[in-house]
Amino acid sequence: MRGERIKRFVEGQDRGQTTLFPECLEDWIDEDNPVRVIDVFVDGLDLADLGFVGVDPEATCRPPYHPSVLLKLYIYGYLNRVQSSRRLERETGRNIEVMWLLGRLNPDHKTIADFRKDNGAAIRKVCAQFVALCRELGLRTQASVAVDGSKFKAVNNRDKNFTRAKMERRLAQIDESVARYLSQLDTADLQEPSEALAAKTAHLKEKLAKLPSELQRLKAIERAMLASPDQQVSLTDPDSRSMATSGRGSGVVGCNVQVAVDTEHHLIATHEVTNTGSDRSQLANIATQAKDVLGADHLDVVADRGYFNSPEIRAGEQAQLTVTMPKPMMSGAKSDGRFGKQDFVYLPTEDVYRCPAGEKLTYRYTNEEEGKALRRYWMTACSCCPLKARCTTGHERRITRWEHEHVLEAVQQRLDRNPQAMRVRRETAVAT
Numbered sequence: 399m400r401g402e403r404i405k406r407f408v409e410g411q412d413r414g415q416t417t418l419f420p421e422c423l424e425d426w427i428d429e430d431n432p433v434r435v436i437d438v439f440v441d442g443l444d445l446a447d448l449g450f451v452g453v454d455p456e457a458t459c460r461p462p463y464h465p466s467v468l469l470k471l472y473i474y475g476y477l478n479r480v481q482s483s484r485r486l487e488r489e490t491g492r493n494i495e496v497m498w499l500l501g502r503l504n505p506d507h508k509t510i511a512d513f514r515k516d517n518g519a520a521i522r523k524v525c526a527q528f529v530a531l532c533r534e535l536g537l538r539t540q541a542s543v544a545v546d547g548s549k550f551k552a553v554n555n556r557d558k559n560f561t562r563a564k565m566e567r568r569l570a571q572i573d574e575s576v577a578r579y580l581s582q583l584d585t586a587d588l589q590e591p592s593e594a595l596a597a598k599t600a601h602l603k604e605k606l607a608k609l610p611s612e613l614q615r616l617k618a619i620e621r622a623m624l625a626s627p628d629q630q631v632s633l634t635d636p637d638s639r640s641m642a643t644s645g646r647g648s649g650v651v652g653c654n655v656q657v658a659v660d661t662e663h664h665l666i667a668t669h670e671v672t673n674t675g676s677d678r679s680q681l682a683n684i685a686t687q688a689k690d691v692l693g694a695d696h697l698d699v700v701a702d703r704g705y706f707n708s709p710e711i712r713a714g715e716q717a718q719l720t721v722t723m724p725k726p727m728m729s730g731a732k733s734d735g736r737f738g739k740q741d742f743v744y745l746p747t748e749d750v751y752r753c754p755a756g757e758k759l760t761y762r763y764t765n766e767e768e769g770k771a772l773r774r775y776w777m778t779a780c781s782c783c784p785l786k787a788r789c790t791t792g793h794e795r796r797i798t799r800w801e802h803e804h805v806l807e808a809v810q811q812r813l814d815r816n817p818q819a820m821r822v823r824r825e826t827a828v829a830t
Contacts, residue, residue, distance in 0.1 A: 423498045433474065433499045440470050443527060449520040463505050468513040469524065470499050483510040525669070529691050532665055541694035543658040543667055545684055545701040546827035547677045552638035552652040559632045559640050559651045560623050565616065572613055579606045641675030656680050658688035659827045661700070667691050677704040681721070682713040689719065696720065700823045708770065711809060712802050722812045722819045737789050742797055744807075751775050751797050755785045759797055771801040 427433060443466075446453040450465040474496060475486050487507040489496045514521070560568075579602050586599050623631040632638045632651060642649050654677070657669045667688040672680065681701060689697040696718045703726045714721050732738035742751045742759070751759040759775040766772070780786055780794040789795050800806070813819060 423494065423502075426494045427498045431495065432477065433495045436470050436473050436477075437499060439528070439531070440466050440473065443469075443524065445469070445520070448523045448527075449517075451516045451520075463503065463509060465513070465517070467500055467503055468505060468510060469517075469521075471496065471505070471510065472514060472521070474499060483507040483514070486510050525666070526691065529665075529667060532663075533693065541689075541692060541696060542661045542698040542700075543685065543688045543692075544661055544823040544827035545656070545658050545681065545688075545699055545705065546823070547654050547656045547680060547704070549641050549643050549650050549675075550652045550655055551650050552632070552635040554632045554635035554638045554651045556640070556649075556651050558634050559630070559638070560619055561630050561640055562623070564640075565620050565623060568616055569613075569620075572609055572616070576606070576609055579609075637673055639673040639675060654680075656684045657827060658684050658699075660692075661822055661826050664826055677701075678707045679710060681705040681707065681710040682717060682719070685714060685719050685721075686717045689717065698722070700819045702820070702823065708800055708802070708806060712805050715805050720812070721809050722816065723809060724813055724820065725806070725810055731790070735788070737785075737795075739797060744799070744803075746804075751799075753777075753785075753789070753795065755783050755789075757783070759795070764801075773799045773801065775799065 445465050450469070452462055452465050455462055471486055471490070475481060475489075480486055480489060484507040487505065487510060490500060490504045582602055583599065583606075586595055586602070589595055619631060619633075623629055628639070630639055632640075635651075638651050638653060640649055640651050641654060654672050654675055655669060656672060656677075658667045659665065660667055668684065668691045670684055670687065674680070681699070685697060685699045688699075698720045699714065699722070701721065701723045703724045706723055706726055711721055727733075727738070729738040729740075732740075737754055741754050744751050745758075748758070749761055753759060757777055757779055759777045762774045762776060764771055764773050774796060775798075776794045776796040778794060780790060783789070
C-alpha cells in the first residue's frame with residue numbers, strides 16, 4: 399500500500415542518466431524573453447558616442463571584454479535585482495539567460511565592478527536613451543510620476559564615519575582609557591611582584607603608549623571633518639554620509655538615491671544619487687529632471703510627507719509641477735489636544751482667519767524668517783472665549799501665514815480630492 403502511494407508522487411530523473419541537452423543556447427530562450435530586448439537595445443547603442451571606456455581595445459595587452467557585454471550584464475542585474483558584482487559573476491556560470499546574453503563569457507567580479515565605477519556618466523546616458531526609446535514606443539504618454547528616496551549602504555563602515563558627536567565620543571573614550579590604564583598601573587604598584595603582574599603591567603604600558611598616536615590621528619580627522627561643508631567625513635568612501643533611516647534610532651552610512659517613476663508603466667524616468675540624508679530638499683530637483691526627460695510641459699508629481707518643504711513646493715509650482723502630498727502634522731497645539739492651524743479657516747476676500755468659535759483673526763504685520771515672508775494674524779477677544787482652554791495657553795491665539803500659503807493649500811486640496819494618490823505612490827515608487 400505504501401509503495402503505491404510513493405508511485406503517485408512526481409519523480410525526478412536519475413542523475414546518472416545520460417541525456418541530450420540542446421546544443422544551441424538559442425533553443426533555451428523564448429522569443430518573448432526580456433533578455434532579447436536587452437540584447438537588441440544595447441547592440442543599437444553607439445557606446446563610443448555615449449562615452450564608454452574601452453570601446454577601442456589596446457594593441458599590446460590581453461584582449462578586454464567589450465563594453466557592450468558588461469553593459470548587458472549590468473542591465474540584466476538591474477532588472478533582476480542582482481546588484482552585487484560577485485553575484486553577477488556567479489550568474490554568468492549558472493544562469494542560462496546570462497549565458498545566452500553574454501555568449502558564455504565569464505567576466506570576474508572586479509571587471510564588473512570596475513566597469514560600473516569607470517562608466518557612471520555613460521550609464522546615465524544609456525538610461526536617458528532608454529527613456530527616449532520608451533517615448534518612441536508610446537510608453538511615456540502620461541506626464542505623471544511618483545518620487546521616492548532610498549538609503550543605500552556604502553562600503554564605508556560606521557566606525558570609519560565621523561561627525562561632531564561621534565568625534566566627541568571617541569575623544570572622551572580616549573580620556574577614559576588613559577584614566578583607566580593609569581588607575582590599573584597604580585593598583586599594580588601596590589601588589590606583590592609576580593610574573594603575571596609583570597606581563598599585565600607591560601601590556602597596560604603598551605596600550606598607554608599607543609594612545610597618543612591614536613589621539614593625533616583623531617585630531618587630524620577632526621580637522622578634516624570641521625573643514626568639510628557638512629562637518630562630516632567618511633574615510634573609506636568619501637562621498638558617503640551618515641543618514642537616519644525609518645527604523646527608530648537606526649542609521650546607515652551610505653547614499654540617498656532619488657527616483658522618479660512614471661505612474662502608468664512603472665518605468666524609472668530619472669534618478670540621482672546624493673549624499674544628503676533628508677528628502678526635504680530633493681523634490682523640485684528630481685521632479686524637474688523627470689519633466690525634462692519626459693519632454694513634458696507640465697508634470698503631475700506625487701510624493702510622501704518626507705518631501706514636504708514650502709520653498710521646494712513653491713519652486714515646483716514655478717517649474718510647472720503639480721504636487722500632491724500629505725502635510726506632516728507638527729503642531730504642538732494639536733499634540734496637546736488643542737486646536738491646530740488646520741482648524742482655522744482662511745477667508746481670502748477679507749484676508750482674515752475664522753477661528754472655531756466664529757471670531758476673526760485679522761492681519762497685524764509681516765516679518766521675514768529664513769528668507770520667507772510671514773504674515774501674522776491674531777485678535778484680542780480670546781480672554782472671554784469659552785473655547786480658550788482648547789485653543790491657546792497665551793493671551794491670544796496667533797496664526798502665521800506664509801506669503802505663498804495658497805500653494806500649500808492647493809497641495810492639500812488635491813490630496814483631499816484624490817486620497818488614492820498616496821496608494822498610487824506606494825505601488826509605483828516603493829515597489830520599483
